[in-house]
Amino acid sequence: MAKVYVNRTLNLKRIHFIGLDMDHTLIRYHSENFERLAHSVMLEKLIREKGYPSSIGQLQFSYDRAIRGLVIDKRRGNVLKLSRYAAIRVSYHGLRPIDYNLQKELYQSTYIDLSDPNFDKVDTSFSIAFAGLFMQLVELKETTESKLLPDFVDIANDLNEVLDRAHRDGSLKNQVRDRLEDFIVKDPEVVQRLERFVKHGKKLFILTNSDYEYTKILLDHAILPYLKEHKHWSDLFEFVITSAQKPRFFFDKLKFLRVHPEDGSMKNFEGTLTKGIYQGGCASTFTQDLKLNADEILYIGDHIYGDIVRLKKDCAWRTALVVEELQEEIEKNHQAESLVQKINVLMDQKIPYEQELDQLISKKIEHNDVTLTQKIEFQTARITEIDRQISPLIKEQQKIFNKYWGEVMRVGIEESYFAHQVERFACVYMAKLADLLAFSPRTYFRAPKRPLPHELPFTES
Ligand SMILES: [Mg+2]
Incomplete structure (x- = not known):
């Protein structure tokens, strides 16, 4: 089932233009x-x-x-x-x-x-x-x-x-x-879902750092054969912006060049942007010429820095990030569930032992009570024994994921730096573009309430 994960609320009814990065977003690779x-x-x-x-x-x-x-x-x-x-x-x-x-x-x-x-x-x-x-x-x-x-x-x-x-x-x-065929995934469903979005009045555009020649090869191969309601991919996409130099596209003031669709030749472009194929340019001109509010544009990419981080820092377009690894990571999370449960049971045993140990040590310090030494040793041994049982379980759990590095999105119980960036900068994220497009173009993606530490159950003293 298609899943979209929401960091910040996103109402697709408010989105008029949907921009797509090409490599690894619109076009998937093996x-x-x-x-x-x-x-x-x-x-x-x-x-x-x-x-x-x-x-x-x-x-x-x-x-x-x-x-x-x-x-x-x-x-x-x-x-x-x-x-x-x-x-x-x-x-x-x-x-x-x-x-x-x-x-x-x-x-x-x-x-x-x-x-x-x-x-x-x-x-x-x-x-x-x-x-x-x-x-x-x-x-x-x-x-x-x-x-x-x-x-x-x-x-x-x-x-x-x-x-x-x-x-x-x-x-x-x-x-x-x-x-x-060795490198490019063909996905007819993506094309059909894009055509459905167009039916709902959404305008689509491609914004890629790849040059026109390469873009054309990939679109001819992976998009053109599956179009049903459009004659050519240049009808499906209002704008195809190539060699865009992202992330500069989002913060610099570069000029658009018009690309001739047949021979790829380019000429300077003056005036207001109209439907067509371009090279270069910048987000501010694009937003201004199309008389859009920045938050009426949703940009979908796979590159956390080039597509998303700089965009969020410099212009107010909404963002969706494709995290290809997500699907496998979620499947592996399910595989790891029984191990995680075993670890949690042991942790639940360990925590009261630790609290008891702290109390014993405190008593010993405060009352100078040496008779507690034996009890302290006993309690310490109990904790060591639980740690001895937990340690191989954690190793086994980690092995389910990448055997050298573990999960992409986590390091132990903390989020990874990568996951932190996804959370900060991507309004929504998903494993592949088709997952987002599987939703109705009228979807209201609501962010779940995130509990703050003081809203969670707490340890009493
Ligand atoms: Mg890409």
Whole structure:
């Protein structure tokens, strides 16, 4: 069943324009294949263009090595998973987990300052290939290839550079174009649901950082064959804005260029925007020319920073975020339920023991009563025994999720940093676009009341 999760109330009746990011939002990819492609393209470029030893070409891609939302400590060569307050909760150096005491020593239990240029948030596309390859190269540098590989900072910067170049020089695009079936998910239901929204008077537009040539290839492949009530995708979408340079699109004042649909040629565009295909531009001109209030536009994307965070900070469009990992994570939450229940039963036993222990220690301190020592030892042993039982259960529960990193949205009982951003910046979120479109275009998505800590049952003294 389609599910949409609501952070902030969103009334679709108030929405006149629905904007769609293309890659991973309107058009879904076979993500594992796509990340594998990025991994091999980056390796090839590191060898050919950056002089890395050809032996790194042997490194195998592993899809579960990394998850979305990790942070790279470029200076120390570590990869970190952070809590909502940016405290480190899981960390790796190369392929090896950093033990808790060393982590404490390295980072002094401080929160990570994400504005520090030594830290790189891996939240762009190909975050899995990027973080995974960084871990593999650090491992290699620490083991066999120490002299042949540059410093950790340079490895991270080189990876950024080759990935950026792979986007620009067509090394990724060309392979997708040649093997569309391997990379692109065809989903006729999305097209039908979009046509239904148009029937309700909603105007649709695409806003993508991909160029026109690539956009056309994907839309011809995944949208055009399934249109029933529109002749062409350019009829379904009022505007197709390509090479949009998000997040700059949301805060800068860039000009729109008009794109010729046949040959892709471009010319300067002056005057008020009308239906058609464009390149560049900015949110303020778009909103103004269409005489819209910012909150009459809903923008749906998959990239937390490029699509959502900057948008929310700089313009008042409403937002929906596609979190592809959500579906699997929810299924795994169900799988983990019986373990969580066992953990909760043990915790319910442990808490009164802890309270009793605190009282005994207090009594001992306040009355200098040494006869309590034995009771204190007994109580401590009881707690240790429960911890001994809880510990493997937690490990087992974590293994249901990614075996290295656990859940995408949580770290233990806290939210992950990624989940915190989703909560702050996305009005609603869901696993895929089709889930939102399955609802009536007249839906009122209401945010649930979130209990504050003082509204929850409390522990009495
Ligand atoms: Mg995208």
